[in-house]
């Protein structure tokens with residue numbers, strides 16, 4: 402039987418266990434220690450940016466939460482959030498009692514539309530009399546957003562940018578490391594991301610002073626007294642020294658992982674080149690150097706897919722990808738290949754039904770016609786050939 406091919410599985414370098422063993426041997430089995438410090442140093446070095454500093458945390462979601470806390474976002478505030486993304490980009494805004502205002506994407510990078518952002522902010526100021534507290538653009542599937550244009554809009558209104566680069570470790574925009582261009586940048590080391598710590602994240606801070614402030618909030622905002630003294634609400638968000646040991650092992654292969662994801666995307670491009678109506682999403686120009694965390698395709702109107710049996714056990718709504726995408730996902734599943742529709746825009750999520758939104762149709766259209774394909778370090782060139790052949794076989 403054909404093995405199952407997954408979207409993005411974790412892949413260990415073999416060095417992870419050594420760093421974990423070290424932690425046990427020295428009894429650093431706590432959310433601080435030598436692995437945490439060294440992992441942070443290596444991450445900072447990987448950004449190639451002398452100015453920034455990195456705080457290792459328990460998740461990427463925690464990183465977004467603490468960036469908002471550090472920016473002083475409070476109940477009643479508004480934060481501009483890219484709509485076409487995972488819920489974790491917006492949830493921390495709600496944790497703070499603030500309101501996410503969703504902004505749609507432009508079709509080139511699939512990320513936040515700078516012009517729409519400009520109009521949306523102007524409209525929020527007109528309607529509420531208040532300037533939004535932060536802007537959260539995302540580098541979806543690793544593709545950098547139109548950063549120069551977004552930063553220009555942010556500067557025009559004096560609003561700080563939190564780059565949600567949870568999917569974009571190793572992506573560059575005009576030679577700049579994604580996550581180092583805004584005030585803050587987010588990293589995720591969840592099991593399915595570019596590298597993993599089994600679960601974890603990090604916040605890229607603009608300087609050492611901001612890092613100290615973020616560390617303070619990540620460790621229950623404890624004041625420097627002998628006894629426990631608190632003047633602010635904090636969180637328990639530091640990374641464990643064991644997880645950081647996995648992270649140090651992963652840093653020995655991070656460059657190979659990124660290179661592999663890029664190769665996988667190239668193999669899909671080559672394999673699907675002759676198939677009318679199927680487009681592999683690639684960078685609009687050389688300015689956008691994506692890590693291609695997940696390779697994605699869109700189906701044109703002429704593409705018709707043989708319908709397969711509906712997958713058991715999965716629920717359906719009336720807001721779904723089009724029948725050809727659903728049939729393709731089901732057909733791939735039956736051939737042992739995991740795939741997934743693109744992120745459902747957050748402004749279409751029932752939980753965010755009451756949040757303000759500025760939409761132009763782009764993300765809704767992409768959600769209808771797009772599919773993510775297996776891309777991780779365990780996906781070989783032969784696997785991609787098999788996936789391409791399976792896709793071709795499912796077309797009518």
Ligand SMILES: *Cc1c(COP(=O)(O)O)cnc(C)c1O
Pocket residue numbers: 460461462463486487489490539565567568588589590591601602
């Ligand atoms: C994974 C992800 C996050 C959250 O990271 P976790 O480490 O899973 O908390 C945030 N934003 C985006 C776009 C993501 O893909």
